[in-house]
Amino acid sequence: MNTYQKELIKATIPILRESGEVLTNYFYARMFKAHPELRNMFNMGNQANGRQKSALANAVLAYAENIENPSVLISVLKGIGTKHRSLNIQPEQYKIVGTHLIASIGEVVGEAATQEILDAWTAAFYQLAEIMINLEKEMYQENKAKSGSWNGWRKFVIKKIIQESTEIKSFYLYPEDGKEITEYHAGQFISIQVFVPELDLLQPRQYSLSSAFNPEYYRISVKKETGIAPNPSGMVSNTLHSKSEGDVVSISSPAGIFHLEKDSKNPLVLISGGVGLTPMLSMLETNLNSIQNKKTIWIHGCRNESVHAFKNQIMEIKKDAGHLETFTFYDTVENDDETSNQIIQGRVDLHKCKDAILLEEAKFYICGPEMFIKAQYETLINLNVSEKNIFYEEFGPQLINLN
Ligand SMILES: Cc1cc2nc3c(=O)[nH]c(=O)nc-3n(C[C@H](O)[C@H](O)[C@H](O)COP(=O)(O)OP(=O)(O)OC[C@H]3O[C@@H](n4cnc5c(N)ncnc54)[C@H](O)[C@@H]3O)c2cc1C
Numbered sequence: 001m002n003t004y005q006k007e008l009i010k011a012t013i014p015i016l017r018e019s020g021e022v023l024t025n026y027f028y029a030r031m032f033k034a035h036p037e038l039r040n041m042f043n044m045g046n047q048a049n050g051r052q053k054s055a056l057a058n059a060v061l062a063y064a065e066n067i068e069n070p071s072v073l074i075s076v077l078k079g080i081g082t083k084h085r086s087l088n089i090q091p092e093q094y095k096i097v098g099t100h101l102i103a104s105i106g107e108v109v110g111e112a113a114t115q116e117i118l119d120a121w122t123a124a125f126y127q128l129a130e131i132m133i134n135l136e137k138e139m140y141q142e143n144k145a146k147s148g149s150w151n152g153w154r155k156f157v158i159k160k161i162i163q164e165s166t167e168i169k170s171f172y173l174y175p176e177d178g179k180e181i182t183e184y185h186a187g188q189f190i191s192i193q194v195f196v197p198e199l200d201l202l203q204p205r206q207y208s209l210s211s212a213f214n215p216e217y218y219r220i221s222v223k224k225e226t227g228i229a230p231n232p233s234g235m236v237s238n239t240l241h242s243k244s245e246g247d248v249v250s251i252s253s254p255a256g257i258f259h260l261e262k263d264s265k266n267p268l269v270l271i272s273g274g275v276g277l278t279p280m281l282s283m284l285e286t287n288l289n290s291i292q293n294k295k296t297i298w299i300h301g302c303r304n305e306s307v308h309a310f311k312n313q314i315m316e317i318k319k320d321a322g323h324l325e326t327f328t329f330y331d332t333v334e335n336d337d338e339t340s341n342q343i344i345q346g347r348v349d350l351h352k353c354k355d356a357i358l359l360e361e362a363k364f365y366i367c368g369p370e371m372f373i374k375a376q377y378e379t380l381i382n383l384n385v386s387e388k389n390i391f392y393e394e395f396g397p398q399l400i401n402l403n
Pocket residue numbers: 043044045046048049189205206207208209220221222223224225226227228231232233234235236237238275278279393394395396397
């Protein structure tokens with residue numbers, strides 16, 4: 001890519017930003033028309049609510065903004081790559097995305113998108129695609145080399161389903177082939193693929209592994225997303241909640257960059273909102289079994305006791321293990337007895353437990369909805385926690401970029 005093309009790219013970023021939403025809507029419609037099979041690969045819920053669309057557009061624009069020094073984006077690209085790897089995205093599909101994206105720029109922007117501008121964007125896209133293809137190639141190779149691991153989809157039988165709260169069920173997934181399964185880092189997720197009858201499509205979704213590694217099975221814990229009119233109910237979570245023991249699903253091998261560092265000795269501060277407690281539970285159990293057995297503070301917030309999954313297990317661990325302290329925030333406290341278990345009425349407010357969490361060298365892990373993550377992150381920064389010690393994961397396309 002030459003200097004003139006880089007200048008053209010920089011000059012046209014504002015135009016693409018302006019037409020970002022129209023452009024990405026147009027691009028997806030164009031691509032799905034030509035390649036309807038890709039609808040089985042993309043999250044149609046995110047397509048409908050607009051979240052994934054902005055993720056791809058933002059990533060391409062972020063790349064364009066850093067065209068002089070794209071290496072600053074490498075950690076972001078690794079995050080995207082790990083998601084792509086878990087969805088079995090293949091190098092040849094970049095050509096499909098590239099063709100439809102560039103054609104869409106031409107068709108949406110119109111005459112202002114001259115041939116030389118389109119050529120410059122084509123060069124930029126394929127430069128980004130090459131970086132991503134190479135990153136993902138390494139990821140596929142490393143993944144394949146791990147004992148018990150696999151690339152793509154593998155069939156698992158749901159052998160046990162447990163109701164953990166009024167809206168969360170755990171699914172115990174055993175490999176149908178009875179062979180070994182690969183170990184994972186606490187905090188990682190798997191992608192699951194199920195057939196959704198109302199779409200007549202296969203649909204993938206990500207779910208964090210919610211227990212410490214067990215060589216027999218993977219456990220995920222899924223919240224049934226009930227739609228509040230006019231929004232429809234969640235497709236895959238409801239499909240999963242209607243499954244029975246013995247049913248078979250396809251999953252990809254564990255992935256993700258939000259996880260505990262295996263041998264670190266730093267204290268842990270886990271901060272979760274709602275179903276965002278699933279990776280934290282895996283971290284808690286893994287830490288409990290490890291020789292480090294690090295000091296752990298877990299702050300959790302949810303609407304009320306009835307939606308608080310795993311609270312009894314966590315209380316049991318707390319009773320037996322001196323290294324765990326918990327703070328639980330309920331929007332509504334219904335039971336007076338709960339006060340003895342450090343239940344605090346209201347939304348999570350880290351100021352209320354700051355003396356407990358401001359531990360030297362602590363690592364802070366946050367998981368929950370976007371606004372929840374932003375609020376906790378901001379409080380931690382205000383409390384002088386270094387951003388390099390804060391890690392977060394959003395249960396959707398990773399749209400927030402705080403550190
Ligand atoms: C890394 C990662 C880990 C995760 N871990 C977990 C976990 O451990 N447990 C868990 O329960 N979830 C987890 N999730 C979230 C999970 O992947 C799904 O996003 C979630 O289950 C919802 O999927 P769904 O198919 O039920 O909903 P979808 O059908 O995808 O809908 C999602 C939302 O979009 C709204 N929507 C759909 N269509 C429209 C429309 N036309 N207009 C407006 N709004 C619309 C729905 O009302 C719903 O609120 C995780 C996500 C990620 C990325």
